Amino acid sequence: MENLNIDLLKKIVSTYSPAGNETRICQLIKKEVEPYADEIYTDALGNLIVRKKGTGKKVLLAGHMDQIALMVTYVDDKGFLRFTNIGGISPAVTYSQRVIFENGTIGVIGCEKIDSLKDLTLDKLFIDIGATSKEEAEERVSIGDVCVYYSEVIVDDRHMIAPALDDRIGCYIMIEILKTMKSSKNDIYFVFTVQEEVGTRGAKTAGYAIEPDVAISFDVTATGDTPKARPMAVQLGHGPAVKVKDNSILCHPKVKNLMIDNAKKHSIPYQLEVLEFGGTDSGAIHLTRSGVPSGVLSIPTRYIHSTCEMVSLSDVKQTINLSIKILEEEI
Structure with missing residues (x-):
């Protein structure tokens, strides 16, 4: 496996594409593949x-x-914006962050006066785009407009820190598999899905239409390697995580063992993941039509759903390596 294409990865994680409006990232990926x-x-x-x-x-x-x-x-008389969430938004993570709208308008998340952080809820927060009146704000933003976290992408020789690694890192891995894989007898559908963050909606319809024999999703997963973290046997830098369970799926033994056997056969480090919350596209796909044996290769990620999601570049490389070895076999 050659070195990762960091320029492409930066471009992918920096592209504005919230759930329900994935046009920009779709166009970028389409051109690439x-x-x-x-x-x-x-x-x-x-x-x-x-x-x-x-x-x-x-x-x-x-x-x-x-x-x-x-x-x-809602836009108030002074030009401040109220908002709702699309997907899992934490008030504590969101407060004081910068956001960007599709048209390039940048805002800051402010908060009403509260007596305790226990009172911090989404309805106490607002977006400040620097407007001084409702009329001025509405020249730049309308009801229903959507913004995403806006933050610098940071990469060193070991890690990447960025918003939207959930799940642009999975998209990137699929792109690199497609580019790097030499041959496969399998009939492979690389599906870059929409609206996962609001209920795995794209995966549901794609799985129904394609009617696959086997499905594998690529998504981020939590880690248990930070101070006093919730106990979890997944760490950054220890290889891809083979999912056993999350709230949406009990991974099929056939698919789980296919991943483990290939990792052992090719001396690729791996971890076993039992996630006690959340779900992935495979949660929807495995229940389509008469059922699809499904699994997940997860990328260990710290600070998920924040502006500073963190992954290990070695985990990304090894996920690509393992995936190629799996797909080169006749499944």
């Missing part, structure tokens, strides 16, 4: 589907393009 696709199309809901034809089993790979976001619900 078109030369490697036997077939490429966008379905009715917006999923980007890239097929690498084969004569074997139909394999669906999924990674979601969307990111958590804030939607404007």
Whole structure:
């Protein structure tokens, strides 16, 4: 495996594409993968589907393009914006952060006076775009407009810190698999899904349409390696995590063992993941039609759903390596 394409990765995590409006990241990914696709199309809901034809089993790979976001619900007389969440937004994480709208308008999250941090809820927060009146604010922002966290992407020789690594890192891994994989007898559908953060909606429709024999999702997972963290046997830098369970799925033993066996066979480090909350696209795909044996390769990530999600670059490389080895086999 060659070094990671950091420039592409930076571009992917920096692209504005909240749940429900994934157009920009879809266009970027489509341009990147078109030369490697036997077939490429966008379905009715917006999923980007890239097929690498084969004569074997139909394999669906999924990674979601969307990111958590804030939607404007009200503009007051002084030009301050109230908002609701799109996906899992924490008030504590959101307070004092910068956000950016599709048209480039940048705002800061402020808070009403509160007596205790225990009183910090989303309805106490507002977005300040520097407007001095409702009329001025509405020249730049409308009800229903959506913003995402706005933060610098930081990369060193070991880690990346950025918003939207959930799940642009999964999208990036799928792109690199598609570019790097030499051959496979499997009929592979790389599905860059929409609206995962609001209920795995894109995965549900794509899984139904494609009707795969096997499905594997790529998504982030929490870690247990920070001070006094919730106990969890996943650490940054210890390889991809083979999911056993989360709130949306008990991963099929066939798929889980396929991952573990290939990791052992090719001396690729791996971890076992039991996540006691959350879910992924595989949670939706495995229940489509008459059922699909499904699993997840997770990328250990600290500070999920924040402006500073953190991954280990070695984990990303090893996830790509392991995925290629799995797909080169006849599943």
